[in-house]
Amino acid sequence: MKKHILLFLTLIAVGCKDDGTTPEIPQRVTLTLIDAAVKETYLHIAASNPASNEALALLRNGTTVMTFAAVADTNIADTALTQTTTYQYSATLQTTSATTGKSNAISAQTLAPTSHDWHFTTDSLGEVSSTLYDVAIVNDTLAYAVGEMYLRDLTGQVDPILYNLAIWNGSQWRIQRVPVPLCPNSTGFFPLRTIFAFAWNDIWLSGGGEMIHWDGLTFRGDCSMNPLIQGAITKIWGTSSAGLYAVGGGGTIIHYNGSTWQRVESGTTVNLLDVWGAPDGSMVWACGWEDFQPTVLLRGSGSTWEKRYEDPYPFVLRRDSLSGIISSVWTPASNRVFAATYFGVYSCAADTRGYGKRSTFGNPYLPGFPFRIRGSGVNDYSIIGDYGMVAHFNGVTWKYFAELYRDNIHLNSVSQRANLVIAVGELYHPIYSRGLVIRGSR
Template identity: 35%
Template sequence: MKTTELPFPTSVTLTQNNQARMTINLNTADTLLYIDSLLPNQSYKFTATATKNNQQLTTNEVLATTLDTTSHNFTWQTFTFGQHSSSVLYDVAIINENNIWAVGEIYMNDSLGQPDPIAYNAVHWDGSEWKVKKIDVHFRGSLITPPLEGVFAFSSTDIWFVGSLPIHGDGTNWVMYDLRTTVDPNLSLSKAWGTSSSNIYFVGRNGSIAHYQNGIWKKIESGTTSIINDIWGIVTENNEAIAYCPVSSFWIPGDKKLLSIKGNSVDSIPWTFNRLLYSVWTPSERVIYICGGGIFERRNNQWKEINITSVAVNRVRGNYLNDIFVAGDFGFVAHFNGLTWKIEEYDFNSGFGGLSVMENLTAVVGQR
């Protein structure tokens, strides 16, 4: 709400569908109003009324229609990979329905039927079948198949993998950036997020944050030595990129916090729970979802817990506020449709740690 004519402080009455909804005490000329009780797929009319010099002033009527709920009805397909040892997938990225990459450790037999001790590090969906892949890169004079933990893709020919160090490629050819030689010897990275391949962030162990912008690599000081487990961000209405990073470790005592990155500066967002933070997703500055030792939502600068499971929840991703998925231990997968949460899977023989959502397609990866 913006005003140019009222003295401060002043009292304003907000009317919703011709009924008084709330009275607000204004102290500034620009105020954000937050209403959390509106129903899905409904139209509302709002006006605001105030008094100045014994004269009633009323704003123009504002019309708003809320988002509809999305469907809880899904058809799931299960694919398994690996022929020996214990295979696992850590992360997944959907480019489109005919192009999906997942990364991890996949143990296959060689051409003689014997166990190959060198794990394949990726699987790729081409629209008709999954194929296991070895993403090989040159590293300090040797051709290696590095373990991969993260994947983030902008297009079919613009893909980033993370295997302690960043790897960029076009789907066929790959280049590893040896940041431990060129930037900092202690960097150890596992996940990525960015707005383009000219502005992308990488996070990981020991509080590691690296930023690649317009051909230049930089280390960003995070203020923590704990594990940064995930990264996700948005581009604001002012065309400013903000990335959020959950910090905590199950194995090592240390920080439990949520970092925010703008440019090359790091700040933290107040975290009021003594719970682990494993993943973050956000569609806007006003709403943030965290999962780890539970599921948490931040609206209007206030956190609340969403109590739908007691298992560890390892990843959260979504399309928008009415289409959000979470996945975790014991095969836990749940969906929020804008009004209700529904548990989609609960397989005690599985554990999920990677999740990608794009329009009507969702991919969940882990270990079984």
């Protein structure tokens, strides 16, 4: 009997012996790189069925740099990094006593600052009450500007029939007249207010109450959206001619799917001044303001839009949140938006309700009221405005080109592509205002 008991205990001891292996940690976390800047990386973390007692930890080069309560889906920014450096990232799910999940490993390389070495040339277009409202660059030898330009005829008198389109061919400007629909059933030569170009043969323009499409052969006017708008169209943006947005007065947002226009409920009656979206169209932003009304920041996609921020008193500087009149928006990616106000440029996460990181070269105000911000990347964008204000951000620092300052220069818009930037507006005079182009290259 004793032998049987001894054998039984021996078998139990052998069966319970530790084999020296560690249980496999399941992959419950997916890590994705959204974007990288000069000193930051932006990551998306998705966790499978996180429990209330679990935390997410982000590891950079094997060292934990961030820990927070586990959520199923979130975006995070890793900051204070070194430029042009490659980092390895992973993430884990943890309880107080164990690691309960792991992620895939990814790498991310930070960017280098771009050059501030811009060299500017100034051109004037038109005579007597001429001005340019918007500009679009297609490539380094093709750009378009729209507005109203008047020339003198052979007798020296001002021709009352205006020109509304200027075309840059890489060496000089040529101006022409584009017929504008006078909805519902007439046309004439009227000022053009905004332009957006996908290619040389795919361009959209508007004078405020209609849309005009250039297909490489013909300018085709369209009045079908006219009953849908509450005020004049101010800006156009899209990913293609089958995914186009326009904003305007009275809170107007309209969307074009390639065949029909649809009115979108914006949730505001404020005049909308600008619209821009992520390259994939997943996130689109609009902003606006008018006298005695709040300034607003809207976010949407397709027919679904919402008000993300509203400030009825936009005259107080708040360094940790949006402050001032939001006059322009621009974004290079789906995870953030840059908003321009007279206090500077605010970098806001896509889920912002007003929080934003302020970047500025003013103290506290910019040298001129900003009317447009556009760029080629997070480390390469420009802002323009009153008094000939032109400034460039390279991912780390601002460069304000004070040599362009003049108290009678009003810049309305800017376009930047690679090493070409073009700002347009007017050289103001009570009678002899001229359309103005400031063209920069590097």
